[in-house]
Amino acid sequence: MEKILEVNKLTKVFGKGCPNCFDKTGPELDTNVCPDCGSVVAAHELSFDLYKGEILGIMGESGSGKSTVVKNLFFDQEPTSGHAIFYDDDKQYDLFSLNAAQKRHLRNHRFGMVYQNPHLGLNFGISSGGNIAERLLMNDLRHYKEIRERARELLERTEVLTNRMDELPGNFSGGMQQRVQIAKALAINPPLLFLDEVTTGLDLSVQAKILDLILEIQQEMNTAMIVVTHDLGVVRLLAGRTIVMKYGRIIESGLTDQILEDPQHAYTQRLVASAL
Amino acid sequence: MTAQPILSVEGFSKQFELHEQNKLIPSSSDVDFNVYAGKLTALIGPTGAGKSSVLKGIFRTYLPSSGRIHYHCANGLVMDLARCDEHQILALRQTEIGFVTQFLHALPRQATEDVVAQPLFQRGMDREQARQKAREVLDKLTIPERLWGVPPATFSGGEKQRVNLARGLIAKPRLLLLDEPTASLDPKTTDVVVEMIQEMKLEGTAMLAIFHHPELVERLADNVVTLTPPTIDTAKEVA
Numbered sequence: 001m002e003k004i005l006e007v008n009k010l011t012k013v014f015g016k017g018c019p020n021c022f023d024k025t026g027p028e029l030d031t032n033v034c035p036d037c038g039s040v041v042a043a044h045e046l047s048f049d050l051y052k053g054e055i056l057g058i059m060g061e062s063g064s065g066k067s068t069v070v071k072n073l074f075f076d077q078e079p080t081s082g083h084a085i086f087y088d089d090d091k092q093y094d095l096f097s098l099n100a101a102q103k104r105h106l107r108n109h110r111f112g113m114v115y116q117n118p119h120l121g122l123n124f125g126i127s128s129g130g131n132i133a134e135r136l137l138m139n140d141l142r143h144y145k146e147i148r149e150r151a152r153e154l155l156e157r158t159e160v161l162t163n164r165m166d167e168l169p170g171n172f173s174g175g176m177q178q179r180v181q182i183a184k185a186l187a188i189n190p191p192l193l194f195l196d197e198v199t200t201g202l203d204l205s206v207q208a209k210i211l212d213l214i215l216e217i218q219q220e221m222n223t224a225m226i227v228v229t230h231d232l233g234v235v236r237l238l239a240g241r242t243i244v245m246k247y248g249r250i251i252e253s254g255l256t257d258q259i260l261e262d263p264q265h266a267y268t269q270r271l272v273a274s275a276l
Numbered sequence: 277m278t279a280q281p282i283l284s285v286e287g288f289s290k291q292f293e294l295h296e297q298n299k300l301i302p303s304s305s306d307v308d309f310n311v312y313a314g315k316l317t318a319l320i321g322p323t324g325a326g327k328s329s330v331l332k333g334i335f336r337t338y339l340p341s342s343g344r345i346h347y348h349c350a351n352g353l354v355m356d357l358a359r360c361d362e363h364q365i366l367a368l369r370q371t372e373i374g375f376v377t378q379f380l381h382a383l384p385r386q387a388t389e390d391v392v393a394q395p396l397f398q399r400g401m402d403r404e405q406a407r408q409k410a411r412e413v414l415d416k417l418t419i420p421e422r423l424w425g426v427p428p429a430t431f432s433g434g435e436k437q438r439v440n441l442a443r444g445l446i447a448k449p450r451l452l453l454l455d456e457p458t459a460s461l462d463p464k465t466t467d468v469v470v471e472m473i474q475e476m477k478l479e480g481t482a483m484l485a486i487f488h489h490p491e492l493v494e495r496l497a498d499n500v501v502t503l504t505p506p507t508i509d510t511a512k513e514v515a
Contacts, residue, residue, distance in 0.1 A: 001363055051363055208384045215383070219397050237383055240366050255336055255362050262338040266295030273296075 003087055004192060004224045005050040005073075010082035012068050012248075015039025017080070025247060027267060032063065032247040041248045042068040045082070048243055048253065052191070053222035057239030057256060059229060059271075065248040066228045070194040072096075073226070074113045075103045086110070088191070108138040112185030112223075116197035118177035121184065122169045128155065128180045129165035135187040154183040158213060175206035182210070186217065193225045199234060211237050232275045236260060244268050280348065281310035282451055282482040283334070288343035288358075290329045302506035303329040307343070309501040311451065316473070316483040318493045321503035327486045330503070331453045333358070334484070335375045336365045347373075350450060370398055374449030378456050380428060380440040388431075388439055389414065389424045395447035413442040418468060433460040438469075445472060452476070454485035458492060470495055 013021060018037035025032050025041045032041045042065040050056050058066040071077045073084060073095065084095040088110060093102070107113075115121045122131050132151040141147050152162050158179040160172075169177050178198060185193060195214065199207040215238060217223055227238050235242045235256050243253040244265065252265040263269045288307040291300050304326030311317045319327045332338040334345055334357055345357040350372060355364060369375075374395075382391040389410040390397075396406035414424055417438040423431065428439045437460050444452065454473075458466045473496055477483065487493050493500060 001367060054363075054366075205385070212383055212386065219400065222400075236381075241362055254339070255365060257337045258339060261332070262292070264293075264339065269295055 002052045003049055004052050004054075005087070006085045007049070007069075007073070008047050008083040008085075009045040010043055010047070010069065010072060010084065011041075011045055011080045012043040012065070012072060012077065013039050013041050013080045026249050027246040027251055030247070032065070041065075043072070043079075044248045046245075046250055048250070050192075050224050050226065052224055053218065054241070055218055055225045055227055055239045057227050057229065057235035057242035058245060059232065059235050059242055059259075060245035061230060061271075063247070064245040066230075066245050067196050068248075070113070070196050070226055070228055074111055074194050075107060076113075086192070108135070109188060110190055110192060112188070112190040112193040114178070114181050114185050114193070114195045114198050116200050118169065118174070118181050121181040122177065124168060124170050126168070127166045128160065128169050128172070131169065131180060131184050132187050135184055139188050150187070151183075154187055155180070158183040158186075159209070175202050175210070178202065178206075178210060179213070182213065182217075186221075186223075189221060189223075191222075191224060193223050194228075195225060196228045197230070198227075199231070200229070214238060232260065232272065244271070279312050281312050282348050283311040283484070284344075284346045285309050285330070285334070286344045286346070288330060288333060288345065289341045290326065290333050290338055291341050302326075304333070304503065305506050307501075307503060309499070311482045311484050312498070313450075313482045314477050314480045315498040316477060316485055316496050317499040317501060318497035319484065319486050319501050319503060320490075320493060322505060324505045325503035326506070327503055328455055331375070331455050331484065331486065335369070335373065335453060336362075337375075347451070370395075372450045373453070374444045374447050374451070375453040376441055376444035376455065376457050378437075378459060380436040382428060382439075384429065385427050387425045388419070388428050391428060391439060392442045392446055394443060399447075409446060410442065413446050414439075416468070416472065417442050418465060434462065434465065437461060438465065441469060441472075445476065448476075448479070448481070450480075450482060452481050452483045454483060454487075456486055456488050459488045466492070 015038060017039045020036045021034040021039055021041055022044055024035050058069055060066045072079045079096055086093040086095055129151045132154055133147045136147050136150055155162050155165055160176055160179050169180055199210050218225060229235060239256045242256040242259045243250050246267055252268050260272055263272050286308050289305045291302045293300055307330055309317060319330060321327055329338055333340040340358040343358060347355050347357050389407050392410035392414060393406040411424060419438055428436055441457055458469050
């Protein structure tokens, strides 16, 4: 078992911040807004690790800071402080001290991201096939025929009708857009994939299909994933380990079945007891 | 008896701290026993004696409150399952320790043969090869072939239980935990399951089991451990 990611004391504050921000926010105080300066503490000293091929769930209500984690790791946001080491075979990257070109390199070549909102992950101005081709081109695949072939393969894999690959994503249903997004994220076989509420808002039947697809990909390609969700069912089905967050803090972490069947923290007990 | 135990449990206790109700609920207390390769240890005792809690504690679905759970791994190392790292538990679950519970949890809309083949998929076995193995086990457990391609959601209780068993047995774990694996099976199917468990014992699988019927304990158990429910007055308010 090899480690692929190690996050150490990741902290993200929105606003100018003050010395009291961390003492005056958190689950015990029932807020993530600092009463003195009004800054929002989205994440405070989050530490965790991820192994190759592992799926880690991050669970919490809206505003718990769970999306902040993946947005920082995928460079969509810049952390206030903290470290994250990405282990890539024999190379190591200190993620938060990279320059723009190095960040772009990792985003384009080693990481994948699937957003809740397909508009963030897809270019709606070009065709679905084109979206995938874009990512392949960044990876030095240059032959038109090769690119088209690979795009077709990926769309087939994610069960998007390939005779519609030249259509704009805007013509597709939400579930289909999500599958195109997954195909795009997977195009380069990333060893690390971030999934931010990918099934939220989809029909139950489509949700099941997408979860099934994610699991298949993980088993076939040994992709490590961080799955952010508010849905207990999603972590139950996907994640081996789960982190529970509230107001920017990790309040509990453990094996997923243990978190769901023997939660230790009062908040997790309430959360699990409220699930339908 | 010459062999060293595969699993030795010492002073295992489990209690639940319910924050909302401000209560400590005792489940199992001070449990000791050993499990050996090729032998079946049966846990018996009345409802509420904490039998399932012991099994879940070993699998770490429950966090043990106290005690040691020494497991001798295939590579010779000894690990305390009550304390070891979560990644180590996940690795053991994938390769060495199996758990067949009373209820079937599976991805929705997945064909039965895929549900059963899951543990093999997880080990990275070729999908078609894994499915072939799944079909063999399903056949052995007398699940009719017409059901193999259908999700188990609509199956009868007994059929679901057999699917669950098939998934547990296919992985051929070194240590198998069984929680009432035959509770809703008819006598004929129960016989098939008994036969399979005996075969696995011969192959060297160590087993720890809870059976509903005393008759099954008689037929299958090499060792019997009796648990008693915790006394009521140990249920106390948290200070």
